[in-house]
Amino acid sequence: xxxxxxxxxxxxxxxxxxxxxxxxxxxxxxxxxxxxxxxxxxxxxxxxxxxxxxxxxxxxxxxxxxxxxxxxxxxxxxxxxxxxxxxxxxxxxxxxxxxxxxxxxxxxxxxxxxxxxxxxxxxxxxxxxxxxxxxxxxxxxxxxxxxxxxxxxxxxxxxxxxxxxxxxxxxxxxxxxxxxxxxxxxxxxxxxxxxxxxxxxxxxxxxxxxxxxx
Amino acid sequence: xxxxxxxxxxxxxxxxxxxxxxxxxxxxxxxxxxxxxxxxxxxxxxxxxxxxxxxxxxxxxxxxxxxxxxxxxxxxxxxxxxxxxxxxxxxxxxxxxxxxxxxxxxxxxxxxxxxxxxxxxxxxxxxxxxxxxxxxxxxxxxxxxxxxxxxxxxxxxxxxxxxxxxxxxxxxxxxxxxxxxxxxxxxxxxxxxxxxxxxxxxxxxxxxxxxxxx
Numbered sequence: 333x334x335x336x337x338x339x340x341x342x343x344x345x346x347x348x349x350x351x352x353x354x355x356x357x358x359x360x361x362x363x364x365x366x367x368x369x370x371x372x373x374x375x376x377x378x379x380x381x382x383x384x385x386x387x388x389x390x391x392x393x394x395x396x397x398x399x400x401x402x403x404x405x406x407x408x409x410x411x412x413x414x415x416x417x418x419x420x421x422x423x424x425x426x427x428x429x430x431x432x433x434x435x436x437x438x439x440x441x442x443x444x445x446x447x448x449x450x451x452x453x454x455x456x457x458x459x460x461x462x463x464x465x466x467x468x469x470x471x472x473x474x475x476x477x478x479x480x481x482x483x484x485x486x487x488x489x490x491x492x493x494x495x496x497x498x499x500x501x502x503x504x505x506x507x508x509x510x511x512x513x514x515x516x517x518x519x520x521x522x523x524x525x526x527x528x529x530x531x532x533x534x535x536x537x538x539x540x541x542x543x544x545x546x
Numbered sequence: 547x548x549x550x551x552x553x554x555x556x557x558x559x560x561x562x563x564x565x566x567x568x569x570x571x572x573x574x575x576x577x578x579x580x581x582x583x584x585x586x587x588x589x590x591x592x593x594x595x596x597x598x599x600x601x602x603x604x605x606x607x608x609x610x611x612x613x614x615x616x617x618x619x620x621x622x623x624x625x626x627x628x629x630x631x632x633x634x635x636x637x638x639x640x641x642x643x644x645x646x647x648x649x650x651x652x653x654x655x656x657x658x659x660x661x662x663x664x665x666x667x668x669x670x671x672x673x674x675x676x677x678x679x680x681x682x683x684x685x686x687x688x689x690x691x692x693x694x695x696x697x698x699x700x701x702x703x704x705x706x707x708x709x710x711x712x713x714x715x716x717x718x719x720x721x722x723x724x725x726x727x728x729x730x731x732x733x734x735x736x737x738x739x740x741x742x743x744x745x746x747x748x749x750x751x752x753x754x755x756x757x758x759x760x
Contacts, residue, residue, distance in 0.1 A: 383692045384652055395637050399647035406640035423609050426620035433613035436650060438598055478597045 340388030345503035347388040349400040355535035358415035428490035431497035443504035450511040483522035554602030559717035561602040569749035572629035642704035645711035657718035664725040697736035
């Protein structure tokens with residue numbers, strides 16, 4: 333079997349979602365680095381893989397995919413017998429799907445904006461917009477209040493097992509733990525426990541090593 | 547088997563996604579109307595079904611779900627033997643998943659904003675923001691250019707068959723067809739053909755009747 337390819341960047345949170353999934357599944361893959369600072373994701377040949385010009389794109393033999401959450405659903409189903417089980421069937425999967433949607437539509441829009449303002453802008457020499465940060469922190473607090481209640485009922489967001497619903501939160505949580513937003517996670521006991529648990533997963537630590545060894 | 551319940555509103559595009567799916571699957575359901583103008587979706591008892599306070603929520607026996615796209619994935623899988631096949635397996639489903647994500651992350655954020663500015667605000671007696679409309683129309687044009695290229699390769703967005711990837715576009719497309727944005731769909735031949743096809747589906751027409759008979 334040919335090695336799977338991820339066309340992405342190790343500092344891209346969307347690409348990191350896919351790397352984390354592949355490490356959980358103990359699958360070998362080749363990283364094709366896309367130089368986003370040079371705008372390579374907006375040009376050929378990358379846009380022949382994803383016409384929306386966003387990393388990552390993914391190849392497994394003759395199958396080409398994009399959108400990180402769709403890529404991970406494919407990997408989790410196609411390689412069900414490898415590594416960590418990340419998806420389930422029936423009603424259990426229905427609840428995992430709900431929390432995958434929550435990540436995509438409730439958590440990520442707020443978290444990504446905070447990552448941009450507090451982590452990326454300083455690196456690029458741009459000025460953080462304090463008003464945006466204040467507004468998004470308030471929204472993040474509301475989302476995490478709901479997570480706190482949820483995690484009083486089940487160990488992980490999607491149920492009693494670690495699934496893609498948790499995994500997809502990892503890249504933004506990792507970034508935000510290096511910012512003032514950390515206090516919003518730390519002040520909520522169940523959320524804090526979840527973060528400590530998933531950030532310490534061997535597959536996630538491999539990804540941190542990948543970044544160090546770049 | 548107890549009848550499934552949708553807690554939602556017939557004028558809510560997210561609720562409409564679920565109604566359209568249930569009609570495609572030829573399943574009976576009970577609509578529990580949530581009075582959004584009175585803010586019922588932000589209060590008990592609704593927030594015990596969806597803590598994020600957004601319609602729809604869904605019940606099937608002892609299973610409670612929210613997030614329309616997750617609800618529909620559950621319905622499509624759990625009632626695979628009823629009505630229209632809306633999901634598939636393996637690589638075919640992987641491509642459907644990509645285009646479901648495209649709907650959620652590329653199309654819907656733009657389409658929902660245009661629906662708000664051009665359809666909802668006038669009803670509420672609010673003033674449409676022309677600058678927002680101009681910006682979002684430009685973005686919608688870019689998205690539909692990619693759809694036009696995609697639909698030159700396959701009859702539907704997710705492949706050769708109608709799937710949830712197409713179905714999830716229906717509510718916003720229906721609304722936008724009553725606005726100036728219609729020209730953006732009409733001017734792209736493959737997009738226009740797709741719209742005519744899916745808007746004429748019997749399940750979707752049932753939903754229109756449901757609105758008339760309210």
